[in-house]
Amino acid sequence: MKTSNMSENEEPIVPTLEFDQVSVRSSVEMEGVLTDLTFDLAPGAMLILRPESESHSTEIPALAAGLQDPDSGTVKYQGLAWPEVGPLRQCQLRFGIRRVFHGEGWVSNLSTAENVVLSELHHTSRASKEVEEEAETLAREFGLDGLPSTNPAWVEPSILQRCEWVRAFIGAPALIFLEVPMRGVSRKYQDSLISRATSTAASVVWLTSRASLIDAVSGDGVDLIKLS
Amino acid sequence: MTYVERIGAYTLLQLEQVRYFGNVIGAVILLACQPRFWPRTVRNILARQILFTGIEAAGFILLLAALVGISLIQQAHVWLGALGRDVMVALVSGVLINQIGPILVNFVIIGRSGTAITTELANMRVRGEVDVLDAQGFDPLAYLVLPRVVGMMVSTFCLSVLFIVGALVIGYLAGFVTGTSTMPPDMFVASVLSGVTLLDFVGLAAKTMIPSLVTGTLCCVYGLGVGRSITEIPQAVTRAVVASIVMLFVVITILTVVLGIYENV
Numbered sequence: 001m002k003t004s005n006m007s008e009n010e011e012p013i014v015p016t017l018e019f020d021q022v023s024v025r026s027s028v029e030m031e032g033v034l035t036d037l038t039f040d041l042a043p044g045a046m047l048i049l050r051p052e053s054e055s056h057s058t059e060i061p062a063l064a065a066g067l068q069d070p071d072s073g074t075v076k077y078q079g080l081a082w083p084e085v086g087p088l089r090q091c092q093l094r095f096g097i098r099r100v101f102h103g104e105g106w107v108s109n110l111s112t113a114e115n116v117v118l119s120e121l122h123h124t125s126r127a128s129k130e131v132e133e134e135a136e137t138l139a140r141e142f143g144l145d146g147l148p149s150t151n152p153a154w155v156e157p158s159i160l161q162r163c164e165w166v167r168a169f170i171g172a173p174a175l176i177f178l179e180v181p182m183r184g185v186s187r188k189y190q191d192s193l194i195s196r197a198t199s200t201a202a203s204v205v206w207l208t209s210r211a212s213l214i215d216a217v218s219g220d221g222v223d224l225i226k227l228s
Numbered sequence: 229m230t231y232v233e234r235i236g237a238y239t240l241l242q243l244e245q246v247r248y249f250g251n252v253i254g255a256v257i258l259l260a261c262q263p264r265f266w267p268r269t270v271r272n273i274l275a276r277q278i279l280f281t282g283i284e285a286a287g288f289i290l291l292l293a294a295l296v297g298i299s300l301i302q303q304a305h306v307w308l309g310a311l312g313r314d315v316m317v318a319l320v321s322g323v324l325i326n327q328i329g330p331i332l333v334n335f336v337i338i339g340r341s342g343t344a345i346t347t348e349l350a351n352m353r354v355r356g357e358v359d360v361l362d363a364q365g366f367d368p369l370a371y372l373v374l375p376r377v378v379g380m381m382v383s384t385f386c387l388s389v390l391f392i393v394g395a396l397v398i399g400y401l402a403g404f405v406t407g408t409s410t411m412p413p414d415m416f417v418a419s420v421l422s423g424v425t426l427l428d429f430v431g432l433a434a435k436t437m438i439p440s441l442v443t444g445t446l447c448c449v450y451g452l453g454v455g456r457s458i459t460e461i462p463q464a465v466t467r468a469v470v471a472s473i474v475m476l477f478v479v480i481t482i483l484t485v486v487l488g489i490y491e492n493v
Contacts, residue, residue: 065363087367094365107357109348119364122269122371 014079016175016203017041017064022073024059034059036073039225041203043174048206048214048224054180058102058207058227061177065097066090078174095123096174100164100181102207106152112160113147116167124171131170138166141196143189157184169196176200179207190216253445255369256377265370273371277379281341282386288340292332293391297399300324305408317416318423321396325428329392330384330435331480337384337440338472342447345376346468349451350461358452368452377444384440385433392432396420431487439479443472 017040024034037060041047051058062068063075066082074081077093085093098119099105106115113135120131139147142162148155155163161184168176181193194216197204206217218224229237259265266274304320349372352358358368366372400416403409411419450468454460 062363067359067362091365091367094363097363097365099363101360101363104356105360107352107360108355109352118269119366122267123365128268 013042015040015076016043016045016078017205018074018076018079019060019063020074020076022063022070022075024063024068025071034063034070034227037225037227038073039223041175041205043203044201046197046204046206046217046222048208048217048222049227050209050214050224051207051227052209054183054209058179060205060207060227061097061099061102061179064175064177064205065094065099067094092123095119097177098168098173098175098202099177100161100168100179102179105164105167106160108151108153110151111149112152112155112163113149115152116147116163116170119167120171126171135166135170138169138196139163142166142192158186161185162189165193165196169200173200173202176202176204177207178204181206181208182210182213187212249442249445249449252369252373252449253441256374256441256445259370259374260378265374270371270375273375274379277341277376278383280344281337281380282383285336285340285383285387286390289333289336289387289391290394292336293394294398294402296324296328296332296391297395297397298402300395301399301403301408305403317411317419320399321392321420322423322428324392324395325424325432326435326484327480329388329395330432330439331476333384333388333391333436334439334443334476334480335473337380337387338443338447338469338476341380341383342443342472343465343469345380345444346447346451346465347461349448350454350464353452353454354456354458354461372452373445373448376448377441380440380444381437385436388432388436425491427487427491431483434483434487435480438483439476442475442479446471446475 019037019039022034022037039047049058049060059068063070064077066075066077066085069083076082077097080093082090106112107118110118113132116135117128117131120126121128124131136146139145139162142165144159144162144166147163147166148159152160152163161181165178165181168178176197178193178197182190190213194213197206197217206213208214214224300320304317307319349358352372358372361368361371400409400411400413409416447468450464450471454464
């Protein structure tokens with residue numbers, strides 16, 4: 001399955017993410033396996049990966065970020081196969097990949113607000129105030145009254161999940177994985193997420209089996225792959 | 229496998245671990261020397277580590293310094309007749325700077341901060357927080373290990389200086405109050421300084437910062453080395469403390485011998 005990979009003047013565009021015959025036969029932590037998964041994701045393109053259920057976690061984001069090696073097949077991010085990239089460059093590349101995590105996605109010795117801006121402050125030289133203001137703006141866009149200054153353990157799940165949205169979209173990511181992004185969140189916030197996901201310059205991968213969300217996101221140029 | 233083969237296999241395993249820890253320590257030193265590995269987030273952790281390991285422990289260290297200082301002055305009073313006043317003060321200050329200060333403060337740091345670091349990092353590993361950081365492009369060595377180890381090194385040195393000065397000052401005041409010491413303050417300071425050489429200050433820096441570099445790295449490595457089970461955390465802490473204490477004495481002994489040889493040369 002291919003998303004757009006040629007520009008208007010027919011110059012080849014390096015896909016943001018390429019999975020070529022990727023298989024993972026066994027996994028200790030994840031449910032299920034992947035078999036011969038193939039797709040290209042062009043810059044700015046959108047893809048829906050539909051697992052069997054919302055609780056069905058997948059290795060795809062970890063494979064995409066080079067945190068896990070496939071049993072067979074090749075994963076390329078921005079044209080680079082992870083094994084060919086040195087450790088420091090891998091860290092820099094991973095900064096461009098954002099995730100709304102399927103499971104726990106927080107560092108417990110930092111406040112929620114600190115967690116949200118942590119990556120941006122670590123990898124860029126943007127002024128702290130500028131980053132915090134952008135985070136606050138995104139938070140309001142997603143219906144939050146700012147970012148909680150308390151530990152993530154003390155934040156209500158619905159708010160925490162939307163804080164993950166803020167973290168995913170802050171700065172200039174190249175690839176965003178939205179893993180079950182609506183879990184625990186009222187449907188009234190769905191449109192704000194879709195609106196932000198469709199307007200971002202980053203490539204977006206939705207991992208969801210929620211029919212209403214898939215219907216809302218699906219459209220021209222948006223591919224859907226069903227994960228067995 | 230024969231008994232001899234088992235001893236050989238065990239020895240090789242230990243040597244492999246020493247090599248691994250040596251590599252991590254070398255990597256920490258290399259990273260610490262490069263400004264690009266000190267972004268504001270890492271500096272923030274360094275500041276927090278110094279606050280926890282250094283500043284928050286200052287009161288406890290001063291209490292220990294007072295108790296050790298008073299004990300030393302009372303003991304010194306016993307030696308006074310045999311050694312003479314100036315020699316005795318110089319000897320006491322030398323022992324404080326070269327042995328008691330660095331060893332005691334390193335012990336406190338291992339017990340107070342080393343265990344905390346191992347527990348914190350092991351908890352982060354078990355809860356998957358290290359993976360979360362990994363996924364965001366954080367290098368665990370640069371983000372988690374480097375600031376904690378450097379924080380421990382800085383704190384150990386500063387607390388050792390505080391301990392030594394505190395023990396001498398409080399010991400002197402206690403001796404003055406109890407009447408065991410009638411030496412004027414200026415003469416006391418002069419006696420202390422007469423027993424201290426530049427090599428003692430170099431030795432103090434080495435005996436505080438090198439052991440804490442080793443023990444800090446050990447505590448971080450043991451913490452990050454746990455798997456997914458919460459029951460591994462206390463085991464990791466125990467292993468980290470035991471290894472840190474052993475390495476503390478190994479490093480202090482080596483440094484004492486090396487500095488002693490250098491002084492004699």
